[in-house]
Amino acid sequence: MTGSRFALFPSMGEYQVYDDHVYDAFDAADDRHRAYRDAVRAAAPGKVVVDIGTGRDALWAVEAAHAGARHVYAVEADPHFAARAAEAVESAGLTDRVTVLPGLSTDLALPTRAEVCVSEIVGNIATAEGAIPTLDDARARLCTPTCLWIPFRIQTFAAAVDLSAAGALSLAAESRPYLHAIFDTTGAPFDPRLCLAGPAGDTLISSCVPLESVTFEAFESPPPPDRPWIPSDEQSEATLRIALDATMTGILLWARVAVSARGGREVDALSGDTRAWAPVYVPLPAPAAVTAGDHLTLALARTTSDDGIHPDYVVALDGRPVWHSPHHGGPFRATPFYRELFPSA
Numbered sequence: 001m002t003g004s005r006f007a008l009f010p011s012m013g014e015y016q017v018y019d020d021h022v023y024d025a026f027d028a029a030d031d032r033h034r035a036y037r038d039a040v041r042a043a044a045p046g047k048v049v050v051d052i053g054t055g056r057d058a059l060w061a062v063e064a065a066h067a068g069a070r071h072v073y074a075v076e077a078d079p080h081f082a083a084r085a086a087e088a089v090e091s092a093g094l095t096d097r098v099t100v101l102p103g104l105s106t107d108l109a110l111p112t113r114a115e116v117c118v119s120e121i122v123g124n125i126a127t128a129e130g131a132i133p134t135l136d137d138a139r140a141r142l143c144t145p146t147c148l149w150i151p152f153r154i155q156t157f158a159a160a161v162d163l164s165a166a167g168a169l170s171l172a173a174e175s176r177p178y179l180h181a182i183f184d185t186t187g188a189p190f191d192p193r194l195c196l197a198g199p200a201g202d203t204l205i206s207s208c209v210p211l212e213s214v215t216f217e218a219f220e221s222p223p224p225p226d227r228p229w230i231p232s233d234e235q236s237e238a239t240l241r242i243a244l245d246a247t248m249t250g251i252l253l254w255a256r257v258a259v260s261a262r263g264g265r266e267v268d269a270l271s272g273d274t275r276a277w278a279p280v281y282v283p284l285p286a287p288a289a290v291t292a293g294d295h296l297t298l299a300l301a302r303t304t305s306d307d308g309i310h311p312d313y314v315v316a317l318d319g320r321p322v323w324h325s326p327h328h329g330g331p332f333r334a335t336p337f338y339r340e341l342f343p344s345a
Ligand SMILES: C[S@@+](CC[C@H](N)C(=O)[O-])C[C@H]1O[C@@H](n2cnc3c(N)ncnc32)[C@H](O)[C@@H]1O
Pocket: 013, 016, 018, 026, 027, 052, 053, 054, 055, 056, 059, 060, 075, 076, 077, 078, 081, 103, 104, 105, 106, 119, 120, 121, 122, 134
């Protein structure tokens, strides 16, 4: 026990280590849920819909069918939860209008192209679950050129934080089974991305800046399937303005999701009411004293890992890399921060 007001837990969505507890969190009637429900209800009537990553409860597939979709293809990569999704569709009495397809969307074909694509493969760093290559593949093979995309835009925001008064950080005990599941998935232990549990808004000491902004847009004419829609690899930069004299211990990265192009509330993982996303804490190699009015250049580099889907990230501050975060295959206990969290190898 540390007495810290924050516990850390590993960022999990990019490893698909879901269980009933995680899917229960997706079922909560929170900001994310309301925004998706409203967007699906507005878009689905009369349309062919594909739900990529329908999950245990086929939430958006069932919602789309109830809203009058012509047909829904609900794709789920995890075979166990695809079977559960099929049960959910059956108990909703919708088997004639919702087809559950087990498997990865990138490995499947649909009998007809979808006019609405709904997915929630948005990470704690927005692109971490592979939304860009996965939806680019859907754009090229599964959807019509004028397909309506839910979500419409995903972003990653960043700000400097001072956690020096928060006490020593440690892993939440209940997150350890997930950590081991992640290591099993990747084949070896490594230093994972870590999220902060608990409201973190009052730890911010700088302006908030967008470092990723990805908009999924329709085309009037079919785009060439071999042309990437949105670059998977990208480097972005922004200036952080320090708002108060403080000790900068790290940077928070968090997702903001514009679910519908037609307006509606954006879901912000830092300030919003949702358990589906949490901010990622990027610890600096050493805390740094900062003064109100200081300007720092923050950069995020995203490159696709060797699995072709999940990105690796590097964060740099004033031109100096401060955080290397490969999706898998990185070092274990590489920095004092991680050695303190994982005392034994
Ligand atoms: C964050 S959960 C979302 C579940 C549900 N759609 C919701 O919004 O509550 C993401 C789901 O997508 C699935 N998934 C991720 N990538 C996929 C892909 N390319 N094809 C099919 N399923 C995928 C995962 O197994 C997981 O069940």
